[in-house]
Amino acid sequence: MLSLVRKRLLQLVIVVFILSIFTFGLMKLAPGDPVMSILNADEMMVTEANQANLRSDLGFDQPVYVQYGKWMHGLLKLDLGTSYMSGKPVWNEMMERLPITLQLTTGVLLVMFSISLPLGIISARYPRKWPDQISRILALIGASIPSFWLGLMLIYLFALKLQILPSNGMGSFAQMILPTFTLGFSLAAVYSRLIRAGLIECFSKDYIQAGRARGVKEWRILWVHAFRAALLPVITVFGLSMGSLLGGAVVIEILFSWPGLGSMAVDAIFNRDYPVIQGYVLLTGVFVVVVNLLVDLSYYLIDPRIKQGKEGSN
Amino acid sequence: MTISVDFTQPLTNDYVKEETFFQSLPLLEIKNLSISSLGENKKEDIKLVKNINFTIKSGEMLGIVGESGSGKSLTACALVGLLPKSLKVTEGQIKLHGRELLNLSEKEMRRLRGNEIAYIFQNYQGSFTPFIKIGNQLIEALRSHRKISKLDAKKKVLIWLERVKLPANQVFTSYPYQLSGGQLQRAALAAALMFQPFLIVADEPTTALDVLTSENILDLLVELQKEYNCAVLLISHNLNHVLKRTDSIAVMYGGQIVERGLTNEIRKNPIHPYTKLLLQARPVLSRVVPEKLVVIPGEPGLVAEQGCAFALRCPKSFKKCSILPKMQSVGDSQWVACHAADLEADYTNASS
Numbered sequence: 238m239l240s241l242v243r244k245r246l247l248q249l250v251i252v253v254f255i256l257s258i259f260t261f262g263l264m265k266l267a268p269g270d271p272v273m274s275i276l277n278a279d280e281m282m283v284t285e286a287n288q289a290n291l292r293s294d295l296g297f298d299q300p301v302y303v304q305y306g307k308w309m310h311g312l313l314k315l316d317l318g319t320s321y322m323s324g325k326p327v328w329n330e331m332m333e334r335l336p337i338t339l340q341l342t343t344g345v346l347l348v349m350f351s352i353s354l355p356l357g358i359i360s361a362r363y364p365r366k367w368p369d370q371i372s373r374i375l376a377l378i379g380a381s382i383p384s385f386w387l388g389l390m391l392i393y394l395f396a397l398k399l400q401i402l403p404s405n406g407m408g409s410f411a412q413m414i415l416p417t418f419t420l421g422f423s424l425a426a427v428y429s430r431l432i433r434a435g436l437i438e439c440f441s442k443d444y445i446q447a448g449r450a451r452g453v454k455e456w457r458i459l460w461v462h463a464f465r466a467a468l469l470p471v472i473t474v475f476g477l478s479m480g481s482l483l484g485g486a487v488v489i490e491i492l493f494s495w496p497g498l499g500s501m502a503v504d505a506i507f508n509r510d511y512p513v514i515q516g517y518v519l520l521t522g523v524f525v526v527v528v529n530l531l532v533d534l535s536y537y538l539i540d541p542r543i544k545q546g547k548e549g550s551n
Numbered sequence: 552m553t554i555s556v557d558f559t560q561p562l563t564n565d566y567v568k569e570e571t572f573f574q575s576l577p578l579l580e581i582k583n584l585s586i587s588s589l590g591e592n593k594k595e596d597i598k599l600v601k602n603i604n605f606t607i608k609s610g611e612m613l614g615i616v617g618e619s620g621s622g623k624s625l626t627a628c629a630l631v632g633l634l635p636k637s638l639k640v641t642e643g644q645i646k647l648h649g650r651e652l653l654n655l656s657e658k659e660m661r662r663l664r665g666n667e668i669a670y671i672f673q674n675y676q677g678s679f680t681p682f683i684k685i686g687n688q689l690i691e692a693l694r695s696h697r698k699i700s701k702l703d704a705k706k707k708v709l710i711w712l713e714r715v716k717l718p719a720n721q722v723f724t725s726y727p728y729q730l731s732g733g734q735l736q737r738a739a740l741a742a743a744l745m746f747q748p749f750l751i752v753a754d755e756p757t758t759a760l761d762v763l764t765s766e767n768i769l770d771l772l773v774e775l776q777k778e779y780n781c782a783v784l785l786i787s788h789n790l791n792h793v794l795k796r797t798d799s800i801a802v803m804y805g806g807q808i809v810e811r812g813l814t815n816e817i818r819k820n821p822i823h824p825y826t827k828l829l830l831q832a833r834p835v836l837s838r839v840v841p842e843k844l845v846v847i848p849g850e851p852g853l854v855a856e857q858g859c860a861f862a863l864r865c866p867k868s869f870k871k872c873s874i875l876p877k878m879q880s881v882g883d884s885q886w887v888a889c890h891a892a893d894l895e896a897d898y899t900n901a902s903s
Contacts, residue, residue: 443677450631450672451692451742452665455657461691462680540682542728 245530249523256522257312260515261305271509272297275321295321308515317519318512320505327516331498335520337407338497341420341486344413348421349428356425357432358459361467364437372429379426384485388419388492405494416493420485424478431474435467442466465539472539476532480525576649577606578749578782579630584643586625586634586806595641600625601806601860602642604878607750612776612783614793614814616829617803618851623786626803627752630784631668632660647749666696669743673755675735678742679727685738686723692742711741715771733764740768744775750782758788765789769796790833794818799884802826805860808878812885822887825861859889867891 272291276283292298296307311318317327360369395415396404403412439445440463448462449455487499494500498517505513536543583602590596600622607613615623628634630645632652645652647667655663664670672678679688689708690701699707705723712719715737722730722738730738736756743751753772757765773796776783787793793800794814801811802825810823821827828847834840849864855873859865862872869891876888 443672443674444680446633447670447672447678447739448680448688449633449661450664450670451688452661452663452695453691454661454695457691457695461683465682541726542681 241533242530245526245533249526249530252526253519253522256518257309257515258305260518261301261308264509264511264514265301267509269509271295271321271511274508274510308512312519317516320513321510322505322508322513327512330501330513331516331520334496334498334501337495338483338486338490338499340407340413341416341489341495341497342482344417345420345424345482345486348417349424352421352425353428353432356429358436360429361433361436361440362459364433369433372433376426376430379423382423384420384423385488385492387422388415388489391415391419392492407493407495412493416489416495419492420482420489423485424482427474427478428471431471432467435470436463439463439466469536469539472532472535476529479528480521483521483524576608577646578609578611578648579607579784580644580646580649581605581626581630582644582646584626584629584645585641586622586629586638587641588638595639598641599638599806600629603801603803603806603808605801605808605811607782607784609749609782610776610780611799612773612785612797614785614787614797614800615803616787616790616793616800619788620852621803622806623803624754627670627754627784627786630750630752631664631670632657633664633670662696665692665743665748666746667748668750668752669746669748671736671739671743671751671753671756673758675732675739675759676727678735678739681727683726684723685725685727685730689723689738689742689745693745696746707745708741711745712738714744714775715741717741732760733768736760736764736768737771740772740775744779744781747779748781750784751776752784752786754786755788756785757792765792790829802829805854807860807888809859809861809889810885810887812881812887816882816885820885822881822885822892823861823889824865824867824891826887828866865891 272288272295273283275291276287296304308318315328317331319326320330323330356368356372356375360372363369392404392415395402402415403409404415406412436459442463445458445462448458453462483499486497487503489495490497490499491503498520502514502517504510505517582604584600584604585598585602586600587595587598603622603626605613615626617623625634625638629640630652632655634640640653643653647663652660652663679685683691686705686708689711690704693699693704693707694701697704709719709723712722717734717737722734727735739756751772756772757768760768769792772783785793785797797814799812800814800817801808802817802823803809804825810817810821810826817826818830821830825847828845831845832847834844847864848866853863854860855862858873858875859868862868865872871890874890876890876893878886878888879893880886881892
């Protein structure tokens with residue numbers, strides 16, 4: 238187990254390194270000039286001399302590898318540089334916005350599980366009966382509707398027409414509902430099918446029959462014997478979809494005007510605010526790797542056979 | 552004569568006396584049981600088990616033999632109400648102590664499973680949930696039926712693991728994958744006997760084990776069965792196991808019971824051609840093994856749709872075999888369903 242953690246931490250370093258090269262390179266290749274946006278933001282006449290000054294201040298006159306080396310050097314000291322636009326350290330900026338995004342994602346996960354768990358369980362218990370058919374249709378809808386469109390429709394219906402929920406902003410519980418539901422619903426669609434498939438597979442196992450033959454109560458069969466094994470594929474996909482959850486959060490944050498990490502990243506991209514973009518990509522990269530590490534560790538808790546290097550055969 | 556049975560009390564040795572063994576009321580009575588698969592629209596599709604009858608008395612060990620697909624396991628599953636959803640009991644009665652099991656609610660059935668009828672599976676790896684320790688699963692089973700504290704349950708579980716000759720403390724804290732096949736089957740035996748059920752259904756309990764281990768397990772089963780006087784329904788492919796240990800035998804072919812009776816009678820005097828061929832097909836190891844072993848002609852699993860299921864493979868089949876033969880008693884404790892046997896009987900009667 239410890240060796241796995243060690244291996245994963247090494248992987249983390251490699252992933253972060255590759256990520257940093259990619260983002261750095263892509264930023265340099267992308268059209269647009271941060272110098273112009275910075276100077277335009279001050280709404281002054283921009284002269285050639287101004288531009289040249291700023292360029293050398295930011296180090297843009299140096300070769301790319303030197304720029305990268307400087308940035309990397311800072312990274313080792315956990316210094317991600319300062320934002321071109323706000324002038325604040327990137328780290329501080331991100332830490333300010335992180336809780337907002339975390340609040341959103343926690344809400345999304347809550348919505349997701351409170352929809353997908355009951356739906357998945359019911360459709361596994363009664364396969365091809367009407368609850369299963371409904372969940373199948375919901376899953377199809379949820380998986381095919383883009384979340385920005387769903388968000389717009391929800392805003393139109395609940396904020397504009399019915400006027401019962403606020404369309405933007407954050408802080409109150411009512412303001413949480415629409416954004417979390419928008420993203421949570423499409424995820425729940427996928428997860429309810431995953432939970433269903435996992436449970437149906439588990440129910441067909443011999444040990445479930447054996448448990449029933451011992452007279453174990455049905456709720457214990459479900460939660461203690463079947464559910465744990467059914468969770469394995471669910472958390473695997475969960476780890477993998479962590480990236481898309483954060484990506485989805487970007488759209489939702491813009492749509493509902495949440496000042497989280499996602500909207501920070503979008504602003505940074507529009508302004509060619511390189512340090513902020515790089516900081517954001519690094520943070521999400523680290524986050525995804527760490528979540529996947531936690532997912533791998535949770536396998537051990539769920540199925541002790543994995544610890545022995547034996548993949549489960551029943 | 553009526554015998555009142557207190558269901559809350561486990562059976563004790565003096566409940567059924569040896570002398571009254573064969574006169575006592577049957578513990579389990581299966582009458583006219585048919586099981587069918589359900590096709591589209593929940594309609595009865597194929598009849599898999601056809602009108603079978605048998606009884607088991609307390610303390611009796613009944614062996615059911617027959618080839619794969621002859622309906623042995625289905626019958627056993629129907630007993631505990633664990634048939635797959637695609638199958639259904641379409642006819643008949645299953646009575647335990649005179650109580651009809653087919654009418655019980657799911658809740659009552661759950662209370663009965665394990666507690667009154669225990670089930671031991673062929674696939675020992677599937678007897679326990681792979682990611683829960685054996686001890687906890689046994690405690691869970693105990694507490695599903697009895698209101699006892701975890702500590703008391705643990706004590707009882709340890710005693711029973713000891714009874715089935717396992718290193719109790721070690722097995723208690725082991726996961727199923729950490730135990731050998733024989734150990735797992737012993738643990739399954741403990742799980743079954745723990746409740747001192749009226750009936751243990753052992754569905755090919757040793758098929759997946761090696762010869763020595765399976766002998767040990769069966770000996771243990773017999774020993775504990777004697778001690779607690781519970782009935783055992785032993786389903787097996789292994790004729791030697793069945794002949795050696797059971798009190799009576801039912802031979803199944805194609806979903807029908809073709810012959811049943813006391814084991815000794817059937818061993819000495821098999822009447823149905825299938826039973827005869829089955830007994831002949833065993834190599835006798837005390838003699839020189841012949842060049843060619845006797846085999847039953849025809850393809851295993853070949854079942855006649857009408858009449859006697861064995862007719863297509865039967866060396867003695869004749870015209871009448873397309874009509875389903877009735878179960879006829881031969882002597883006091885043997886029944887057979889075969890037209891050819893009737894004919895022979897008539898012939899012997901006429902010639903004598």
